[in-house]
Amino acid sequence: MFNFAVVKVVKIKDIMLRIAIQTKGRLNEQSMELLRDAGVRIGDDKRKFLMQAKDFPVEILFLRDDDIPQTVAMGAADLGIVGYNEVAERGYNVDILEKLGFGACRISLAIPKTEKYEGIEYFNGKRIATSYPNILQEYFKKNNITADIHTITGSVEISPAAGLADAIFDIVSSGGTLVSNGLVEVEKVLFSEAVLIGTPGLSEEKMAVARQLMFRFESVIKGKGKKYLMLNIPQSSLEKAIEILPSMKSPTVIPLAQEGWCSLQTVVDDNDLWTVIEQLKAIGGEDILVLKLDKIVL
Ligand code: ATP
Numbered sequence: 145m146f147n148f149a150v151v152k153v154v155k156i157k158d159i160m161l162r163i164a165i166q167t168k169g170r171l172n173e174q175s176m177e178l179l180r181d182a183g184v185r186i187g188d189d190k191r192k193f194l195m196q197a198k199d200f201p202v203e204i205l206f207l208r209d210d211d212i213p214q215t216v217a218m219g220a221a222d223l224g225i226v227g228y229n230e231v232a233e234r235g236y237n238v239d240i241l242e243k244l245g246f247g248a249c250r251i252s253l254a255i256p257k258t259e260k261y262e263g264i265e266y267f268n269g270k271r272i273a274t275s276y277p278n279i280l281q282e283y284f285k286k287n288n289i290t291a292d293i294h295t296i297t298g299s300v301e302i303s304p305a306a307g308l309a310d311a312i313f314d315i316v317s318s319g320g321t322l323v324s325n326g327l328v329e330v331e332k333v334l335f336s337e338a339v340l341i342g343t344p345g346l347s348e349e350k351m352a353v354a355r356q357l358m359f360r361f362e363s364v365i366k367g368k369g370k371k372y373l374m375l376n377i378p379q380s381s382l383e384k385a386i387e388i389l390p391s392m393k394s395p396t397v398i399p400l401a402q403e404g405w406c407s408l409q410t411v412v413d414d415n416d417l418w419t420v421i422e423q424l425k426a427i428g429g430e431d432i433l434v435l436k437l438d439k440i441v442l
């Protein structure tokens with residue numbers, strides 16, 4: 145007689161990670177692009193606020209960016225993609241897991257260009273309009289400034305001209321908005337970019353999925369702003385070419401059928417691309433191909 149043990153089959157509940165991103169606005173498109181490049185593909189039904197990805201255990205929750213830090217802090221979403229400025233202003237307890245390399249901006253103090261500015265003491269006793277009262281309050285406290293902070297949610301930049309405030313504390317990227325409102329940036333207080341935030345103390349299973357996603361994000365981010373460069377070069381110039389080429393380990397060198405020539409392949413930063421091409425041409429580089437780079441997995 146055999147004794148058969150009764151094996152209870154426990155179905156482990158499928159892990160599903162919920163990520164909050166901006167519904168529309170400056171960060172929406174790049175958040176979607178990052179997810180797509182990382183293999184998280186969702187449909188494009190604009191009416192749905194919650195959508196499940198096709199081939200990754202993730203669902204996307206669409207929110208106003210103001211609400212993302214709190215939603216993640218509460219655990220109603222496990223992860224979120226939001227500007228660091230919103231995280232800093234709202235002050236909720238979230239983990240900052242990764243910088244995402246887009247949405248760069250700063251929050252600055254700006255005053256009418258007709259004013260004389262000699263230092264931060266200028267702001268003592270002034271009225272300053274902002275949508276970021278907490279960050280400003282902390283900055284003034286650190287610098288011993290006593291000012292009247294006037295919180296508004298609309299167009300902060302028009303407040304001085306409208307007689308609502310003496311100065312503003314607002315987001316700046318190119319500075320064009322300030323110029324067109326007769327303002328000049330005098331103190332850069334906080335630098336921001338989009339960040340991936342997470343609920344503190346995620347379960348190990350959820351963290352495993354989050355880590356997998358972060359690894360993919362990193363590969364996508366590393367590939368941004370870089371090109372794959374291929375060229376033919378006389379064997380005699382090879383050493384010089386290797387000195388010119390920045391590369392992850394060392395450039396790939398492949399002999400060509402034509403004697404005395406080889407093919408070089410490497411990854412080049414967009415900022416260095418034209419300088420590198422000109423230097424390679426000067427030492428006999430030919431047939432230079434520049435290819436788009438999708439991801440770098442290290
Ligand atoms: P929502 O409707 O989701 O509340 P919003 O109007 O508050 O959107 P957006 O203007 O879409 O916000 O900006 C979202 C984020 O984009 C900002 O919090 C900031 O991190 C980043 N950003 C980058 N450049 C700029 C800029 N020039 N102006 C404003 N935000 C910028």
Ligand code: MG
Binds near residue numbers: 208209210
């Ligand atoms: Mg907002």
